Amino acid sequence: MSARIQCISPVDGSLYVDRPVATPSEIDAALARARAAQKAWRRVPVGERARLVGGLVEAMKAMGNRIGEELAWQMGRPIRYGQGELRGVEERTNYMVGIAEEALAPVLPKDVRPGFERYVTRDPLGIVFTIAPWNYPYLTTVNSVVPALIAGNAVILKHAAQTLLVGDRFQEAFDRIGLPAGLFQHLVLSHEQTIGIIAGGHVNHVAFTGSVPAGRAIERACAGTFTTCGLELGGKDPAYVMADANLPFAVENLVDGAFFNSGQCCCGIERIYVHESLYDGFVQGFVDLTAKYVLGSPLSADTTLGPMARTNLADVVRRQTAEAIAAGATAHLDPAAFPENRDGSPYLAPQVLTGVGHAMSVMTEESFGPVVGIMKVKDDAEAIGLMNDSPYGLTASIWTEDVAAAKRVGEEVETGTVYMNRCDYLDPGLVWTGVKDTGHGAALSAIGYDALTRPKSYHLRLTTN
Template sequence: MTLLTVDNPYTGDVACSVPLADEAAINTVLDRARAAAWVARSASVAERKGWCERMVAAMEAQADAIAKDISRMMGKPLAQARNEVGGMAERARYMVSIAEASLADIALPPKTGFERRIVKEPLGVVLDLPAWNYPLLTAVNVVVPAVLAGNAVVVKHSPRSPLCGEHFARAFSEAGAPANLVQALHCDHPASERMVGDSRVDHVVFTGSVYGGQRLAQAGAGRFRHMGLELGGNDPAYVAPDCDFGKTVENVVDGALYNAGQSCCAVERVYVHRSLYSRFVEACEALVRGYVLGDPMHAQTTLGPIAQPNHPVELELLVEDARAKGARVVAGGKRTQVDGKGRFFEATLITDLDDSMRLMQQESFGPLLPISPVDSDEEALAKMNRSELGLTASVWTQDRERAARFAAQLEYGTVYMNRCDSVDPALPWIGVKNSGRGHSLSALGFDQLTRPKSIHFRLSF
């Protein structure tokens, strides 16, 4: 038996070990999922809602244990991990609340002698491949709406956070859902790619890197089915001259550094109107220097270790590339440890950047806050759109019309005014360009997890 062993990014000890499924075990999981899918599609939406509601309650009852697992596996400060349990429950309950209306048949205008309507049928088996950075949120975006729509789900979680898939499977079992409705599966990347091409899998949703999305798209080529890809971001923010200065500084810094910047929708590039630039940098510096690195289990820790072993070096190389091309590192910029422990990267503020620097062109996925001056709205807009990624963008202004002008021209799935790094389950989560395809959450999210069937009955000749 081959084991997947996950290290604790703070202590270096083993966080958990789980057995990797071989081909026979994978076949068993997929066969069970097909059987469970037939049971799920025969259940009413009300029954499916009950399974999901009781699943959430079961997860909440284990919130402390789940949060500790997250902190051990990927280093998130415990308070933030507990918050993620709450965020998972909020998203799940919202999707439950709109399920009846969202999944109802669409009746067409009456036509004498005919019955015409559009039914939203479940797809069958959904393979969910969530990410480690928000291991509950990236999973619940798929698992709950998929079950509500009448599908079975196989959760093959990230190898950095495998226990989270097991928590979902256990909670659905405790909720009295049909056997094997939601299963956790641990396997290597080649096995995941093979499953994408398996005829027993009807839909795949992957949350992760652009490279990972490309690999899976190639693995599924020729299957003629949709694949949901929720990929990376290089998310810009524009600080306009009329912003609410104090609140903007606080929110932009938090949006860049929360979860050690390990978020697809973290603020990665900040363009500040030159009239505010020096003052904005000074105000940000004070906050950036205030982050406390340490044991993620301790309440005072506000910046945890970096989850992936190779990533601190990659972050340091990004900083050094920027410095070599003329950027100024105001605070941080280095790998470090705390009391000889952990793979940390300092909260980092960098200024005087330009678009030739790698830091401004690619997703850093770390606690870096790059700030660059601009002279006008037009310059900000042009630089914000200068990216192959298109997940979120934010505009910080007290002028709604300015925000609306930006929203109309920004090539991003979500445009914020005066907020960032946030997901509202009532709105679809969408990536454009290399940030992915398809969407999750909201009433539109069910469209990705169902197929339309036309009902065209002639009632009389």
């Protein structure tokens, strides 16, 4: 019997999607189609490529109702938020379309040399292999797929088992807008097949979002093949609430930043440091607002907090929370107040912890779930030290009314993005990147196009008769 990829729904534990993995001959054929399609596609003018790929937005929006329901069944996001990702798909796609011709235009040296024509082009890499996660399955896919295609590459998409149907929807959308056959292909692959494609040197670039161990495995597979890779890996994103912060605004936005999508956000807030002058009021407001979440089936319109994608992921959060409480932390929410909260299931109540410290895993290891620890700090130096006390560095948010202070603190924080008075958002006009174990590479913005192309220099000397 051939291997299969299955999605077990967090809604009720039922088998929601069941697919056979691609056969070796199907993989070889897909790669051959991609190489052939890319040779023709790269010769299409950038503006035409961008216009065609930009049609993805309307094609996806036309499937909006179906997408919202499928996400609820596949990974547990409440159906009331189900189509929210499509707004991000639209924003990011339209931005990358809008800057394409300028970002991919030839670069001319500033010095003009009579008798010579000199310039640098941005040539496509060839085949881009996107390996996408389940937590924001449309947005994380768009980050690489759209600019890769616009830059003249072919794309092979391997989507997470939990969200296989997302890959189908991308295939359906690109087929609907008339993208050349073979240029974009969604394949159902095992982990072993995925590594084999990379290690065999069959693709030119890998765009991966996922865990640190998986990122290391991909780097090892790339070794010796000269295949480039962009890796967005783990995170433990901090927030610092300064003494002059707008307290109600900070509370409202940080609760959402911590618990939206059941805390399963790449740049979600996992730890908060609050200046001692605001600490008590912040904690009280944070707990009161968190208590208003409604945990339940994502298919219900009343639900604001759905189940986590899998029980084993919820168990990680349960373990971290229990360890913190055993070490002296205070849990401010009674799980019994959330009737759907059940041990041994992906349904997990939100939790707010104080009395925490960096000897606890909940403050240092990625949680990726609905728990957050809050610590009191006396000044900027203490906050910066704690924010940097992490193996990760994706985003950090600073809550203050003083722009200069935010810049000053931000310069000292080891992170890919610094926010002031917002969090859990990706601006397509700014590069998406990380430091330390969060990985390396760049997505979106003009810099994102650089990661999906290679420079090629032209030095043309003119001769006279």
